[in-house]
Amino acid sequence: MPAYYLEIALVVLGLVLLLAETFTAPGSKRLVGLAALAAVTVVFLLLLTVKPHGLSSDGIWRFYSDDKLALFYKGLALVTTAGVLILSLDYAPVLAKFSARAGGGPAIGEFYCLPLFVCTGMMWMASAIDLSTIFLSLELTTIGFYILVAYMRRNVGSLEAGVKYLILGALSTGFLVYGFTWLYGVTGQVTLSGIANALPSAPKAPALFAFALILVALSFKVAAVPFHLWVPDVYQGAPTPITAFLSVGSKAAGFAVAGRLLEPFLAAEQLRGTTSALLMAVAAATLVLGNLAAIPQSNFKRLLGYSSIAHAGFLLLALGANTAVGSLSPRMIVAYYLAGYLFMSLTAFAVLVVINRTDSADDLKAFNGLHQRSRFLAFAITVAAASLAGVPLTAGFTGKFLAFSAAAGAHQWALLAIAAAAASAGFYYYFKVLRHVFWNRPAEGAAPITVPPLTRLLVVALITGTFAAGILFQPFVNLLR
Amino acid sequence: MAFGLPARPAALAAACANLAIGLLLAFRFDYGNASAFQFAAVRPVLDNPAIGLNVGIDGMSLVMVLLTVLVTFAAIWIRPARGTDDALYYASSLLIAAGAAGAFVSTDLLFFYAFHELALIPTFLMIGMRGSGNNKDAAWKITIYLGLGSLVLLAGLAFLITAPAGGVSTFDMTKLGALTRTIEGPVQERIYLVLLLGFGTLVSLFPFHSWAAPAYAAAPAPVSMLHAGVLKKFGLYGLLRVAIPMLPLGHSAEWIQHLLIVLLVGNILFVGLVTIAQKEVDTMLGNSSVMHMGYIFLGIASGSAIGYSGAVLLMFAHGVSIALLFALSASIREKTGTLQFHRLGGLAQSAPFLGLAFGMAAFASIGLPGFANFAAEINIFFSGFASKSPDHFGWLQTGTVLALWGVVISAVYMLRAFRAVFKGPLPDALKSPVSDLTLSERIPALLLLAALLLTGFAPNLLLRAVNPVVQAITAAAAR
Numbered sequence: 029m030p031a032y033y034l035e036i037a038l039v040v041l042g043l044v045l046l047l048a049e050t051f052t053a054p055g056s057k058r059l060v061g062l063a064a065l066a067a068v069t070v071v072f073l074l075l076l077t078v079k080p081h082g083l084s085s086d087g088i089w090r091f092y093s094d095d096k097l098a099l100f101y102k103g104l105a106l107v108t109t110a111g112v113l114i115l116s117l118d119y120a121p122v123l124a125k126f127s128a129r130a131g132g133g134p135a136i137g138e139f140y141c142l143p144l145f146v147c148t149g150m151m152w153m154a155s156a157i158d159l160s161t162i163f164l165s166l167e168l169t170t171i172g173f174y175i176l177v178a179y180m181r182r183n184v185g186s187l188e189a190g191v192k193y194l195i196l197g198a199l200s201t202g203f204l205v206y207g208f209t210w211l212y213g214v215t216g217q218v219t220l221s222g223i224a225n226a227l228p229s230a231p232k233a234p235a236l237f238a239f240a241l242i243l244v245a246l247s248f249k250v251a252a253v254p255f256h257l258w259v260p261d262v263y264q265g266a267p268t269p270i271t272a273f274l275s276v277g278s279k280a281a282g283f284a285v286a287g288r289l290l291e292p293f294l295a296a297e298q299l300r301g302t303t304s305a306l307l308m309a310v311a312a313a314t315l316v317l318g319n320l321a322a323i324p325q326s327n328f329k330r331l332l333g334y335s336s337i338a339h340a341g342f343l344l345l346a347l348g349a350n351t352a353v354g355s356l357s358p359r360m361i362v363a364y365y366l367a368g369y370l371f372m373s374l375t376a377f378a379v380l381v382v383i384n385r386t387d388s389a390d391d392l393k394a395f396n397g398l399h400q401r402s403r404f405l406a407f408a409i410t411v412a413a414a415s416l417a418g419v420p421l422t423a424g425f426t427g428k429f430l431a432f433s434a435a436a437g438a439h440q441w442a443l444l445a446i447a448a449a450a451a452s453a454g455f456y457y458y459f460k461v462l463r464h465v466f467w468n469r470p471a472e473g474a475a476p477i478t479v480p481p482l483t484r485l486l487v488v489a490l491i492t493g494t495f496a497a498g499i500l501f502q503p504f505v506n507l508l509r
Numbered sequence: 510m511a512f513g514l515p516a517r518p519a520a521l522a523a524a525c526a527n528l529a530i531g532l533l534l535a536f537r538f539d540y541g542n543a544s545a546f547q548f549a550a551v552r553p554v555l556d557n558p559a560i561g562l563n564v565g566i567d568g569m570s571l572v573m574v575l576l577t578v579l580v581t582f583a584a585i586w587i588r589p590a591r592g593t594d595d596a597l598y599y600a601s602s603l604l605i606a607a608g609a610a611g612a613f614v615s616t617d618l619l620f621f622y623a624f625h626e627l628a629l630i631p632t633f634l635m636i637g638m639r640g641s642g643n644n645k646d647a648a649w650k651i652t653i654y655l656g657l658g659s660l661v662l663l664a665g666l667a668f669l670i671t672a673p674a675g676g677v678s679t680f681d682m683t684k685l686g687a688l689t690r691t692i693e694g695p696v697q698e699r700i701y702l703v704l705l706l707g708f709g710t711l712v713s714l715f716p717f718h719s720w721a722a723p724a725y726a727a728a729p730a731p732v733s734m735l736h737a738g739v740l741k742k743f744g745l746y747g748l749l750r751v752a753i754p755m756l757p758l759g760h761s762a763e764w765i766q767h768l769l770i771v772l773l774v775g776n777i778l779f780v781g782l783v784t785i786a787q788k789e790v791d792t793m794l795g796n797s798s799v800m801h802m803g804y805i806f807l808g809i810a811s812g813s814a815i816g817y818s819g820a821v822l823l824m825f826a827h828g829v830s831i832a833l834l835f836a837l838s839a840s841i842r843e844k845t846g847t848l849q850f851h852r853l854g855g856l857a858q859s860a861p862f863l864g865l866a867f868g869m870a871a872f873a874s875i876g877l878p879g880f881a882n883f884a885a886e887i888n889i890f891f892s893g894f895a896s897k898s899p900d901h902f903g904w905l906q907t908g909t910v911l912a913l914w915g916v917v918i919s920a921v922y923m924l925r926a927f928r929a930v931f932k933g934p935l936p937d938a939l940k941s942p943v944s945d946l947t948l949s950e951r952i953p954a955l956l957l958l959a960a961l962l963l964t965g966f967a968p969n970l971l972l973r974a975v976n977p978v979v980q981a982i983t984a985a986a987a988r
Binding site (some may be wrong): 351439456463 | 563622630663668
């Protein structure tokens with residue numbers, strides 16, 4: 029089966045579901061969520077049957093790649109979406125409260141359908157090798173997010189987040205398109221392979237200008253400094269499952285595109301130096317700012333927002349170093365890192381969503397004495413925090429170590445020092461969460477927390493993934509190489 | 510606890526099994542071939558670069574493993590002072606021990622590093638949840654310091670594996686040495702410096718030592734025992750296992766030698782004087798454990814086989830003696846409610862065994878003959894005077910002379926502590942006579958004391974395992 033059937037299948041299933049949702053009774057919207065989950069599962073199973081098409085680059089294969097990295101990122105997008113849907117089912121009470129129709133009941137059916145379209149966009153982004161498809165897939169993802177972020181329309185924070193995301197997202201799209209026009213202008217090509225052939229002999233200054241514009245746009249998508257300002261507010265305001273979606277899915281898809289788009293620039297002899305230096309500068313600023321700003325945060329979602337910025341810094345470090353570690357190319361390192369990030373970040377959000385079922389605060393105080401309320405959640409958040417901080421034998425460490433090694437291989441000593449300092453700041457703010465979980469007492473009258481079975485399954489799977497990617501590298505590397 | 514077993518029996522069973530395996534390894538070990546990794550098991554986890562969950566034990570790791578199993582057994586055996594969550598308490602202690610043991614048996618650089626950091630979270634949780642005094646600040650301090658130290662180390666290891674010509678190819682320590690020894694001298698020196706700072710922070714090398722004493726004072730007894738006794742040795746073991754054999758030119762560079770000697774004299778004299786000024790048993794022990802690291806560094810700085818084997822032996826001896834002291838001080842705190850010198854006194858009258866055990870551990874710590882510490886220190890001091898030519902008196906010899914004064918300092922604070930706690934009249938606050946250790950409480954103390962005396966009278970029990978390894982290190986450096 030060719031890979032593009034996956035996107036088609038998912039869009040069709042999404043449309044069917046959207047239609048079916050209209051005819052579902054208000055009390056049984058949960059069924060829509062379960063159906064969406066089933067749809068994602070089906071497409072994931074289809075992904076396993078995909079056969080590479082070979083080397084031809086005619087017809088659709090001019091726009092669409094089905095190489096291993098593309099399939100890997102598609103898998104990440106599907107797993108993320110499945111996780112987000114499970115969390116959305118748990119989040120339904122909060123969602124219902126803030127999305128009520130003016131005269132009637134809650135409107136949460138569409139909330140389960142839209143992630144399918146966003147996921148389609150992300151999967152397409154992973155395969156896009158042409159400026160037009162890159163743009164289209166990116167917009168498909170972003171427009172879905174505009175709705176989802178502002179979904180809780182009776183909540184001021186959610187609306188504020190929606191507006192911020194809309195305006196800054198539109199702005200970044202503008203930069204991207206402008207960059208694309210310059211890129212087309214200097215190369216006369218719209219396919220990435222054509223651009224890669226033309227860039228080495230293209231005029232240098234306009235090519236770098238195009239690169240700078242594209243870098244600005246991508247920095248918005250992956251939350252890199254100085255275009256990160258939307259992150260904390262949007263993360264805080266958006267419904268928690270959507271925050272997780274943004275943090276994991278959107279970032280992964282953004283880096284999938286960034287890896288492809290930046291590769292021609294990093295490969296061209298005349299541009300390599302400046303490109304790499306610019307990326308490193310952005311990485312350094314992102315590492316410093318993301319980690320320092322995370323330290324004083326007392327809201328869990330804002331904390332994870334800054335943490336997401338900090339992780340973008342490590343990812344850019346690997347990308348900008350442009351040096352392979354053994355047989356692992358920079359783009360593979362980034363993909364590996366993002367798989368680990370999926371496991372650990374989604375675990376952290378899952379814990380918050382389960383806590384929010386009884387207590388809607390997303391302050392760190394909500395974690396007080398968690399180990400007395402639920403051993404399972406305490407263990408999960410411990411693993412997540414350890415992995416996010418980069419404690420070895422977890423996925424987060426492997427990613428960081430590979431990024432460090434790439435930087436060392438590129439002789440980026442100063443940047444490596446910055447990264448080490450930044451990572452040690454991470455120990456502080458991630459362990460701050462553990463302090464609330466283990467050191468502090470639960471609030472008066474806080475009852476034990478029960479974890480819904482589906483979420484428990486998800487969290488167990490994510491924790492398993494966190495350890496697997498931290499100890500057994502080969503299975504993941506085989507998917508990449 | 511897992512499978513519904515009560516926490517303490519389950520943890521004790523694990524610690525006993527651990528001890529049995531450790532002793533079995535020591536009996537089955539082929540001492541004629543001690544410089545090779547024995548009981549090796551290889552489990553590749555990545556082909557290129559080659560990474561594997563590889564384990565193996567040579568003479569040096571054997572000594573460290575024995576230290577780990579002994580201290581772990583004692584740390585699990587002593588009863589927790591107070592608190593609610595015993596399952597978490599024992600699980601954390603065992604995790605710290607597992608991290609140390611894993612690091613000592615790993616022959617793959619990545620997992621060698623990884624296992625050590627396994628202890629970071631349990632340490633943080635235990636000091637914060639079950640510690641005493643200013644425990645929360647101490648928990649933060651140790652976590653940030655060790656986190657930063659390990660990241661510096663990680664950066665150094667990243668340098669090390671990427672520096673050989675041809676880029677990263679393997680993390681296997683048995684193969685990596687041949688590659689890294691070809692790195693040019695100046696680059697080796699730079700990498701070595703980063704590794705020294707990283708490993709040094711983890712061992713509380715002066716001036717990166719300020720995390721240690723407050724953390725050990727505040728931590729619950731098993732954490733102090735395992736951390737000061739076992740886990741901290743990881744940095745020294747790492748120098749001997751990774752930095753020195755893989756970067757011989759870095760280790761022998763003159764400026765690095767001088768730097769190391771200055772810092773280790775700082776450990777011995779500066780921290781030694783700080784230790785004298787302490788007014789409580791636990792902070793005194795914490796500082797003394799920092800101070801004694803200076804001697805081990807001196808053995809390492811000597812660059813000779815005898816110095817290295819003295820260093821390994823002292824790692825063992827110090828680990829056992831400091832663990833014993835921390836265990837006994839926890840008993841004192843439990844029985845009297847305080848560890849301040851001026852509120853204690855005369856305990857030996859009603860608790861003679863406690864006094865005897867503390868006294869012997871203190872003597873061991875000072876380095877009195879008959880205890881393993883003496884055998885180790887004498888090796889180190891001899892190595893300090895060994896020099897290229899008979900009339901040469903350089904940095905190393907100066908450092909050794911200064912370090913010898915540390916023995917006097919040790920005697921001053923240890924004997925003062927012994928007098929303050931066990932001799933003299935009972936203070937009024939301690940109305941009822943303090944009970945002695947029960948039979949169950951004596952078991953870990955007797956075990957550790959026996960280990961100290963046995964290896965003190967027959968250091969060759971350990972040295973026959975260590976010597977071939979350190980000779981291989983110096984031989985590789987000479988090549």
